[in-house]
Amino acid sequence: MATRIGFKLMAETFDPKEIVRQAVAAERAGFDFVEISDHYHPWLYSHKHSGFAWSMLAAIAVQTETLGLATGVTCPFIRYHPAIIAQAAATTALLSDGRFTLGLGSGERLNEHVTGATWPSAHIRHEMLREAIEVIRLLWSGGYHTYQGKHITLDDARVFDLPDELPEIVVAAGGTNAAEIAGRSGDGLFTTEPDADLIAAYRDAGGTGARYTEVPMAWADDVDTAVASAHEKFRFGLTGWKVQSELPNPINFEAATSLVRPSDVADAMSCGPDIDAHVASAKEFADAGFDHLTLLNAGPDVDAFLAVCESDLIGKIRSVAG
Numbered sequence: 001m002a003t004r005i006g007f008k009l010m011a012e013t014f015d016p017k018e019i020v021r022q023a024v025a026a027e028r029a030g031f032d033f034v035e036i037s038d039h040y041h042p043w044l045y046s047h048k049h050s051g052f053a054w055s056m057l058a059a060i061a062v063q064t065e066t067l068g069l070a071t072g073v074t075c076p077f078i079r080y081h082p083a084i085i086a087q088a089a090a091t092t093a094l095l096s097d098g099r100f101t102l103g104l105g106s107g108e109r110l111n112e113h114v115t116g117a118t119w120p121s122a123h124i125r126h127e128m129l130r131e132a133i134e135v136i137r138l139l140w141s142g143g144y145h146t147y148q149g150k151h152i153t154l155d156d157a158r159v160f161d162l163p164d165e166l167p168e169i170v171v172a173a174g175g176t177n178a179a180e181i182a183g184r185s186g187d188g189l190f191t192t193e194p195d196a197d198l199i200a201a202y203r204d205a206g207g208t209g210a211r212y213t214e215v216p217m218a219w220a221d222d223v224d225t226a227v228a229s230a231h232e233k234f235r236f237g238l239t240g241w242k243v244q245s246e247l248p249n250p251i252n253f254e255a256a257t258s259l260v261r262p263s264d265v266a267d268a269m270s271c272g273p274d275i276d277a278h279v280a281s282a283k284e285f286a287d288a289g290f291d292h293l294t295l296l297n298a299g300p301d302v303d304a305f306l307a308v309c310e311s312d313l314i315g316k317i318r319s320v321a322g
Helices: 016-029 053-063 082-095 109-115 122-140 176-185 196-204 223-239 250-256 262-268 275-288 302-321
Strands: 004-009 033-036 068-071 100-104 145-148 153-157 169-172 188-191 210-218 292-297
Touching: 004 016, 004 068, 004 302, 016 033, 016 053, 016 302, 033 053, 033 292, 053 068, 053 082, 082 100, 082 122, 082 153, 100 122, 122 145, 122 153, 122 169, 122 176, 169 176, 176 188, 176 196, 188 196, 210 223, 210 275, 223 250, 223 262, 275 292, 275 302, 292 302
Parallel strands: 004 033, 004 292, 033 068, 068 100, 100 169, 169 188, 188 210, 210 292
Antiparallel strands: 145 153
16 A cells, blocks of 8 residues: 555644644645544643644534544553444544544543543553453444453443444554554554664564654754754653653653753754655655654644655655655
């Protein structure tokens, strides 16, 4: 299958109406799909937003025609119950006429602690993720169901509105253990780094589906402007998954990123007007084995980036990614 190119909707940095507008513009620009984060809190003070992903997805679904939609990603336990995610995903699939992909992961404390529940260790979260996927698939099979797992309980529940074609479940992995869950329980893999070892672990566990990833970049007319914007918006991304999953609030991410310099961000992602540099960034992920490349623009002007994508960038990435 040809590589598909997506656009990241950064729901932490824009208000909900603007997110919907960007999705519609992304379809016009030629993107195959959009992927939206499902957070309760933003990462940093400068982000200022964090709308409800499922409301935005519904609005995008009815304002677009061909654009694929995906969560990038949802944690289907603690803040949510998997029965709610099963219902929400089925409804979104119906509203979008089958264009929705359910991205699931084991979550971040940033979003899940708001219920007051204990934040479990990673291996417990992986157990909860496996059970949540089982519950979602059970409810998608039709009829009433009860489930008693080690962590999750379902009592006599049914999702009444189901699409003819169920959404694929793509599972996020920051390490090989989660990649194995993706291979055994999911229909695809989702990561945020060009790590071929994660794909290998996914395939070793039986995974044969789509491989999603995010390609960070910052578009601007000059390098300094792009770097400054990327430092403001995306420096949290340099902390790594072990930090990102464990800190509870933006104030903690502000502290954790206080020593991240603009030069560190510039070293970690392509910044500026050089199309070839951005294409090379995407090619690194494609060469690692990913076939769904989500472009995450940390630059200052979304519409300028979308215009560049429409005129040049998407086509050049397709040509090198296959």
